Every structure is written in C-alpha cells, then in structure tokens.
Amino acid sequence: MSPRDIKVIVSRFFREDNVKQQSSRDDLITGYMKIKLGVTNMPVELCGDTDELVANQEQISESESCNEESKNETPQPAEVSERNEKEQRKVSKLAPEDAILRIQSRSRGILLRGEIAFQQRNEQMFIRMRPRGNEANTASKSILDDEYMRKKLHQKENAEDFVNSLDSLRISLHEEIGFEVKERLKEERTKWITDQLTKNGSVPENLDKFYKQDQIEQEEKTAAEPQKKKSGKDGKKSKSGDGKKGKKSKGPVEVEVEEPPLGEQLKTTKAFKKEITQFETVWKNRIECSEIQSQKYDAELAKDSIILAQAEEEVRIHVDEMLILNLSKMKASQSSGKKSKAKKGKKGKKSKKKGKKEKPLPGSKISDLKNMDTDQMLSILIENELINNASEVKIRDIVGVSDTIANLDDQARSSENERWMPKNPSISQLKSIIADYCIFPLGSSTIKKSVHEIHNVKSIMIYGPSGSGKTMMAELIATELGALFINLSPERLNGKFEGKVGATKLVHMAFTVAKNPRYAPVVIYLDNCEEFFQSTKKKKKNPVDKNGPVRFQKDFITYKNQCLTLDDRVIIIGTSRNPEKADKKCLKGRTGFFDRFVYFPCPHYHERVTLWQHFIVQCIEQTGIKHLKQATPCLDFGSLAMVSEGFSSGMMKKSVQTLFNANQFFQKRRLGWLSEEALVKVLITNYIVTEDDNARFFDFTCQITDLDSRRKLLCGDKNDGGKNTQKPKKGKKS
Numbered sequence: 001m002s003p004r005d006i007k008v009i010v011s012r013f014f015r016e017d018n019v020k021q022q023s024s025r026d027d028l029i030t031g032y033m034k035i036k037l038g039v040t041n042m043p044v045e046l047c048g049d050t051d052e053l054v055a056n057q058e059q060i061s062e063s064e065s066c067n068e069e070s071k072n073e074t075p076q077p078a079e080v081s082e083r084n085e086k087e088q089r090k091v092s093k094l095a096p097e098d099a100i101l102r103i104q105s106r107s108r109g110i111l112l113r114g115e116i117a118f119q120q121r122n123e124q125m126f127i128r129m130r131p132r133g134n135e136a137n138t139a140s141k142s143i144l145d146d147e148y149m150r151k152k153l154h155q156k157e158n159a160e161d162f163v164n165s166l167d168s169l170r171i172s173l174h175e176e177i178g179f180e181v182k183e184r185l186k187e188e189r190t191k192w193i194t195d196q197l198t199k200n201g202s203v204p205e206n207l208d209k210f211y212k213q214d215q216i217e218q219e220e221k222t223a224a225e226p227q228k229k230k231s232g233k234d235g236k237k238s239k240s241g242d243g244k245k246g247k248k249s250k251g252p253v254e255v256e257v258e259e260p261p262l263g264e265q266l267k268t269t270k271a272f273k274k275e276i277t278q279f280e281t282v283w284k285n286r287i288e289c290s291e292i293q294s295q296k297y298d299a300e301l302a303k304d305s306i307i308l309a310q311a312e313e314e315v316r317i318h319v320d321e322m323l324i325l326n327l328s329k330m331k332a333s334q335s336s337g338k339k340s341k342a343k344k345g346k347k348g349k350k351s352k353k354k355g356k357k358e359k360p361l362p363g364s365k366i367s368d369l370k371n372m373d374t375d376q377m378l379s380i381l382i383e384n385e386l387i388n389n390a391s392e393v394k395i396r397d398i399v400g401v402s403d404t405i406a407n408l409d410d411q412a413r414s415s416e417n418e419r420w421m422p423k424n425p426s427i428s429q430l431k432s433i434i435a436d437y438c439i440f441p442l443g444s445s446t447i448k449k450s451v452h453e454i455h456n457v458k459s460i461m462i463y464g465p466s467g468s469g470k471t472m473m474a475e476l477i478a479t480e481l482g483a484l485f486i487n488l489s490p491e492r493l494n495g496k497f498e499g500k501v502g503a504t505k506l507v508h509m510a511f512t513v514a515k516n517p518r519y520a521p522v523v524i525y526l527d528n529c530e531e532f533f534q535s536t537k538k539k540k541k542n543p544v545d546k547n548g549p550v551r552f553q554k555d556f557i558t559y560k561n562q563c564l565t566l567d568d569r570v571i572i573i574g575t576s577r578n579p580e581k582a583d584k585k586c587l588k589g590r591t592g593f594f595d596r597f598v599y600f601p602c603p604h605y606h607e608r609v610t611l612w613q614h615f616i617v618q619c620i621e622q623t624g625i626k627h628l629k630q631a632t633p634c635l636d637f638g639s640l641a642m643v644s645e646g647f648s649s650g651m652m653k654k655s656v657q658t659l660f661n662a663n664q665f666f667q668k669r670r671l672g673w674l675s676e677e678a679l680v681k682v683l684i685t686n687y688i689v690t691e692d693d694n695a696r697f698f699d700f701t702c703q704i705t706d707l708d709s710r711r712k713l714l715c716g717d718k719n720d721g722g723k724n725t726q727k728p729k730k731g732k733k734s
Contacts, residue, residue, distance in 0.1 A: 363508025400427025467650025529574030
C-alpha cells in the first residue's frame with residue numbers, strides 16, 4: 001500500500017446529520033451580516049496580507065517581466081512575424097531528405113516518450129502507486145453518489161416511520177409488562193426497607209443506599225481479603241513448626257510451584273465479548289430479503305432494545321416516588337414524639353452544605369447581559385466582525401509523505417548533533433493528531449461522550465513559523481464539521497470592548513454563544529495567542545500594556561475552566577509564531593488555558609518535493625492552460641527542494657502564486673518563464689526560518705513538555721551514581 005492509501009478519513013455524517021440545524025444557523029448569520037456590515041462573507045484573515053501579496057506581485061511583475069521580455073524575445077506582432085519568416089527560411093534551405101529525417105526523428109522521439117510514459121503509468125497503477133483512470137473514476141463516482149442518495153432517502157423515510165410508531169409501541173408494551181415490572185420493583189424495595197428496619201431500627205430517608213448496596217458489598221469484600229491472607233499465612237507457619245523439629249530431610253525435597261493467577265479481563269475484551277454475543281443472538285440469523293426491507297425497523301427488536309428500557313425506567317421512577325412518600329410519612333410518625341436539639345443542629349449543618357454553590361461567572365453580574373439572549377449576543381459579535389467564514393479546506397487536500405520517510409530524515413539530521421532533539425512531526429502525523437483531538441470528538445456527541453476525560457480536549461495550541469499551516473488547520477476543522485468560527489484574535493479586538501467591563505462582556509458573549517447547542521459545533525480561534533497570555537508582572541524591560549490584549553487573559557482562563565464542560569462541542573484553537581513570549585503558567589497547568597500543544601515545523605526534503613509539484617500543478621489547473629503541464633516534468637524538483645530548505649509551505653505556495661500572477665501575459669505563449677531560477681528569485685523575497693528560530697521553538701517545546709527538568713534529573717542520577725542530589729529546602733532553622 002502506498003502512503004496515499006493510508007489516509008485520515010473524516011466521515012460525511014458529521015455534516016449531513018446536522019444539515020438543517022447548520023443551514024438555519026448559517027442563514028441567521030448571513031442575515032445579520034447583511035444588516036450590520038452589508039456583506040455576506042467575512043474571511044478569517046484580514047486584507048493586510050493580501051495587500052502585501054499584491055504589492056509583491058506588482059514589484060516582481062515589473063522587474064521579472066522586463067527580464068523575460070529581453071530573454072525570450074518580447075512577443076510584439078512585428079517581431080513575431082520576423083521570427084516566423086526566419087524559421088521558414090531555415091526550413092526552406094534544408095534538402096528534402098534532411099527535412100524528412102528531422103521530422104522522423106522528432107516524431108519518433110515524441111511517440112517513444114509517450115509509450116514510456118504510458119508504460120510507467122500502467123506500472124504505477126498496477127502496484128497501486130497511482131489511481132486508476134479518470135473516466136472510470138468519474139463514472140463509478142456518479143453511480144456511487146446516486147446509490148448513496150437513494151439509500152439516504154429510504155433511510156429518512158424509515159426513520160420518520162420509526163419515530164411515529166414509537167408511541168404506539170410504548171403503550172402496547174406498558175399494557176403487556178407494566179403490572180409485572182411494577183410488582184417486581186416494589187417487592188425488591190420493600191424487602192430492602194424491612195432489612196434496614198431490622199438492622200438499624202430506623203426507617204431510611206430515601207433509596208440512595210439501595211442503589212449503592214452492590215458497591216458497599218464489594219468494598220466490604222476487598223477490606224476482608226487482606227485479613228484472610230494474614231490468617232492463612234499464620235496457619236501455615238504453625239503447621240510447619242509442629243512435628244518437624246529434630247527430623248532431617250531424606251532425599252531431594254520437592255518444591256511446590258504456585259501457578260501465577262490469571263489476570264482479570266480488560267474493559268476492551270469485555271466490550272468485544274458483549275458485542276459478539278449480541279451479534280450472535282440478534283443479528284446473525286436475521287433474514288434480509290432486500291436492501292429496502294433491511295432498513296425498516298423490527299417492532300419486537302425495538303421493544304426489546306429501546307422501549308423496554310425506557311418503560312422500565314418510567315415505572316421505576318413512579319415506584320420510587322410512591323415509596324419515598326410512604327417512607328417520609330413513616331419517618332414523621334416515628335419521630336413525632338421525640339424532640340432533640342442535637343438533631344436540629346445537625347439538620348442546620350446539612351442545610352449549610354447543601355447551600356454551597358459554584359461561583360457565578362463574572363459576566364452574569366453585568367446588567368447589560370442579564371436580559372440579552374444568545375441571538376442578540378451573536379448579532380453583536382457579527383457587528384464587531386468576530387464571526388468569520390472559514391475558507392473551504394478539506395483534510396484530503398493536505399499533501400504530505402509517510403511518517404517513515406520523515407523519521408529517516410530526522411534521524412540523519414539528529415545523528416550529526418550530540419544533543420538529543422525530539423523528532424519533528426510529519427504532515428501525516430499532524431493530520432492524525434488534529435483529527436483525533438479536534439474533528440472526531442466534535443463531529444459527534446456520542447464520540448465525545450465515549451472519550452475518556454483525560455483525552456477530552458477543550459483547547460489546543462499550535463505553534464510554529466509563519467506559513468506553516470496553523471490558520472489553515474483551524475479553518476480545516478471548521479470546514480470538516482461545518483462549525484461556527486468565532487475569531488477572537490488581537491487584530492480583531494484592537495480598539496473594541498474597552499473599559500473595566502468590556503473584556504468580561506465580550507468573553508461572556510462569545511462563550512455563551514459557543515455553548516448554545518443550536519450553534520454547535522463551534523471553533524474559537526485565537527491568532528497570536530501569546531499576546532493574551534504574557535506575564536502581567538512589572539518589568540523594567542519591555543513592559544506589557546495592560547490595556548492591550550492582556551486584559552482578556554483572566555476572563556479567558558476563567559471561562560475556559562468554569563464555563564465549558566466535557567459535553568460542550570466547543571474547541572479553542574490558539575496559534576503562535578512567538579510562543580516564548582507567553583507566560584508558561586498561563587499556558588499550562590491546573591489553571592492554564594491549553595490542554596495540548598502541537599508543533600508545526602517547516603517541511604523536510606521529501607515533503608518539499610511533493611509540495612512543489614502539488615502547488616505548480618494546482619496553479620496550472622486554475623489557469624486552465626494545457627501546454628504548461630508539459631513544462632512540469634522538465635523542472636528539477638529535487639534542486640528546488642534543496643534550495644528551499646528553511647522555507648515554510650505557505651511561503652512556497654505564495655511564491656508559486658506570485659510567479660503565475662506576475663506572468664499572466666506570458667501564460668498563453670509558449671515561453672520559458674516557468675523555471676527553477678524564476679521560482680527561486682521569488683522565493684528569496686519571503687521570510688526564511690533560521691537556526692535561531694528553530695532553537696526558539698525547540699526551547700519552548702522542552703519547557704512546555706518538562707523535557708529539561710527530566711533531562712536534569714537523569715543527568716544528576718548518572719553523575720551521582722543514583723544518590724539523592726536534592727538540596728535542602730530553605731526555611732526556619734531548627
């Protein structure tokens with residue numbers, strides 16, 4: 001299998017199951033944008049970068065076009081006619097035999113190159129290094145799409161039929177088993193109440209201990225196990241001591257070897273076993289006559305798997321309410337003749353414990369926000385250009401190579417250095433990380449609930465050089481999920497929501513809108529997030545402006561830790577090109593803002609080769625000029641990848657786009673403007689990532705992952721031979 005076959009695939013149902021909800025949300029946002037801003041689309045990135053790109057293109061177009069005109073003979077009509085006449089004269093001077101030979105050699109060369117390319121393409125298709133023909137793919141794709149839509153339609157009709165018939169099935173099930181379940185549950189609970197009366201001599205207040213009795217019995221068993229082991233050991237010692245004194249052992253002594261105890265079943269094996277038994281009992285022997293019939297519901301199966309549990313739960317709640325009411329009456333009659341002050345005092349203490357509540361959020365105290373609903377908050381965010389439309393980027397559009405090639409490249413680089421450095425992640429690894437932490441949990445509420453609390457991520461920080469794809473990843477997550485994109489970058493907040501309450505008001509509105517399930521899923525984007533989380537301590541050098549982005553720091557941390565729960569389909573994505581400027585305590589820890597940190601490095605050699613090819617082919621397809629495809633095999637992508645070391649993928653793409661835009665006049669003419677030299681000239685004008693920049697990112701990675709502290713401990717243990725090297729703590733003298 002080729003690296004292209006091993007892909008991170010995002011399911012279509014993440015968006016298709018919530019089409020109605022997302023379309024109504026998008027219609028509401030576009031309506032507010034028309035009213036407040038007079039536009040229907042608000043891009044994520046501001047126009048400053050595009051202006052610089054246009055200026056760069058104009059500068060290059062003025063200089064490079066002149067050079068190309070001088071080199072490739074400027075295509076003026078008079079000069080073109082002269083050149084054609086000269087070529088015709090040369091051809092007319094040739095003898096007929098020489099002309100025939102020249103035509104034959106060129107035609108044979110063209111045919112031979114075509115045959116070689118055809119054979120190479122077939123070999124690559126045979127070993128699965130190249131997809132099949134486009135015509136077959138398009139035909140099969142259209143057939144698959146039609147079949148998919150047909151099945152979706154049947155699925156929708158059957159789902160509506162199932163929902164409409166649930167009530168009738170529930171009523172019939174209540175009539176069948178309702179009385180039996182009620183009597184059984186009542187008998188279990190009355191038996192437990194009588195046992196409690198005989199043991200404690202008092203009536204229980206509620207049924208909480210009844211539901212916890214299995215847990216209490218298990219705790220008692222675990223507490224009794226060590227006592228049994230001790231008693232067993234003492235008995236063995238006493239037996240061995242008696243009758244063996246003065247006796248010598250004759251012959252070899254047989255030693256009994258105890259067999260190791262088998263380990264308990266893991267949760268995964270239990271879950272597998274449960275699913276296999278369910279398949280064998282329910283689904284294995286089912287006869288499905290047709291595809292349409294297989295999608296219809298089975299009344300008996302629906303009763304057993306869905307409605308039975310719901311009906312039993314309803315009956316249980318009814319029985320519990322009735323018994324608790326009877327228990328309260330019995331308790332009142334039992335304690336009617338007794339009056340004790342101590343019990344009253346205990347009741348007062350309990351009421352104090354119950355009275356403890358969580359701290360209210362800072363924004364709930366602001367009078368302007370008390371009578372404001374989420375739609376009004378959304379309109380204010382749109383008015384301040386904080387709701388953006390993410391550009392269409394899919395995870396399959398990201399080009400990269402396999403992890404093994406990247407690891408080999410990093411091993412060759414790290415072997416030269418004495419100090420160990422962590423390997424840079426490849427593009428395929430970054431895609432899988434973003435999919436696991438951001439896309440899959442937010443795409444479905446069932447997946448998010450099944451994820452363990454440790455791996456359930458609320459916020460993630462992406463850091464790396466400019467142009468490494470940080471903003472693109474945030475837009476990719478929003479595109480794959482159809483998420484609402486809230487942009488709270490410092491550039492957007494400059495000069496907005498000022499004053500004592502302004503920062504709290506904005507953060508409260510943003511998180512209230514994000515928590516609303518009507519707008520889910522939501523991506524909160526913080527570009528240049530290091531400006532929010534700088535240290536607020538007084539500094540002599542480079543003091544921090546407290547009226548700048550730092551004023552949002554406290555509210556961001558409070559709302560992320562208190563407002564967002566694990567059930568909310570919200571992800572906060574922060575990006576930074578200068579992460580060392582931020583305070584590490586604000587970024588990580590119990591009171592920190594980010595849960596995960598991901599480094600986006602510059603692409604390595606093999607990735608740069610594929611990126612150059614991809615960007616050039618992409619620009620050629622956008623221009624729609626066919627003869628440019630013949631020029632791409634002539635380019636030396638290996639040398640381009642060598643020269644472009646230290647440049648990010650964004651800079652490479654920008655240089656290709658700049659060259660194509662600067663040579664729009666020459667694209668329709670077969671001239672040699674597309675070359676390695678021209679690409680390198682444009683590439684040099686961009687920012688290059690130096691060794692100092694890589695050292696900055698490496699130091700930040702070591703600090704944020706505690707790599708330095710672990711390395712110091714290991715080095716200390718090696719130098720001292722395992723002795724404790726802890727320094728005495730400073731304190732009072734003894």
